[in-house]
Amino acid sequence: MWIKILWDPPTPSTYFIPHHCVLKPESVTTKLCVVFDASQKAANGFCLNDTLLLGPKLHQDVSCVLSRFRLHSVCFTADIRQMFRQVLVAREHQDFQRILWPFPSEPIKEFRLRTLVFGIRSSPFLAMRCIRQLDKEHSYEFPEACAVLQDDIFVDDIVSGSDSFSGAIQLQTQLTEVLSRAGLELQRCLTI
Template sequence: MLINQLGNSKDDAVKRFMGLEKRFSMHAELKKLYTEFIHEYLALKHMKPISEDEKEETGFYLPHHAVLKPHSTTTKLRVVFDVSCKTSTGVSLNDALMVGPVVQKDLLDIILRFRVHKCGIVADIAKMYRMIGIHTEDQRILWRDSPIEPIRTFELATVTYGSASASYLATKCLQKCRCR
């Protein structure tokens, strides 16, 4: 099983975080938006800090970076967790995750169903993947608000977008929770 083949991911995550901080030093607005995102993640309990006595080297450390869309009216910053980052053994967390089957109808079927009824309802679920809690100690990120603070470790507590299983998990949860 590939999950047993995951190697060290922390070293690369630290290196990439230091690069992110260097970018922050040149772009104050990016730093502000990113910090707000991280604090929202914490406030919504989508991640939790790990205390020093809980910290072990096990778990997958996800490097993360920003994608900026300054002209966007809704989301100017999107934080991307790199679940495809290879560990020291050359295996990424995405390589080790099961994808799951396709559980939603074919797009053509969905579109044709709109023609059967007089009206169709469309919805956009905000933070869809982040609404699905998971029990895991496997997905971790590194963060600190300031370069003078020590780097802290956080466990992610929700489905991570970008992970191989995210689409399946979100769609399956919608199917299980839908009103009949």
């Protein structure tokens, strides 16, 4: 989500994130992708990524996730639809996520990005922290799904399974329910 900024002038701590688009006409879901560069140095010699803490590593090692995946009789893969775009950034931190956007035959407009942005070093930690919170809040009601959120996920990709087809479908249903409670959507479920 973007908010147009007309009333809120930049302050000395405002950061404008350089960005450009990448066109992918062959893509079914995302024909235009915006790439953000929070590593671009500002006038003071620092970039946004220089000033942010990375946060502790919350995601599992990908080789461990893939090794566990191979142990299931019935496997499935899925991803969390636009995960970064579903996580709101605190209002007081949104000024560090401003962009200038050119519209054809209109003046350039300023926007404040309200959600996590790819290209900012803290975004993966913050997204995974939200998943950990979901796990914590729903582990009693959906223990199997929350175990998947803890062990069988790498950023926004889920690779898991069960000993039976019905078990895999039930697990997908539980994951869909847990994620929907936070406004997240499971997509591209493929059962093998």
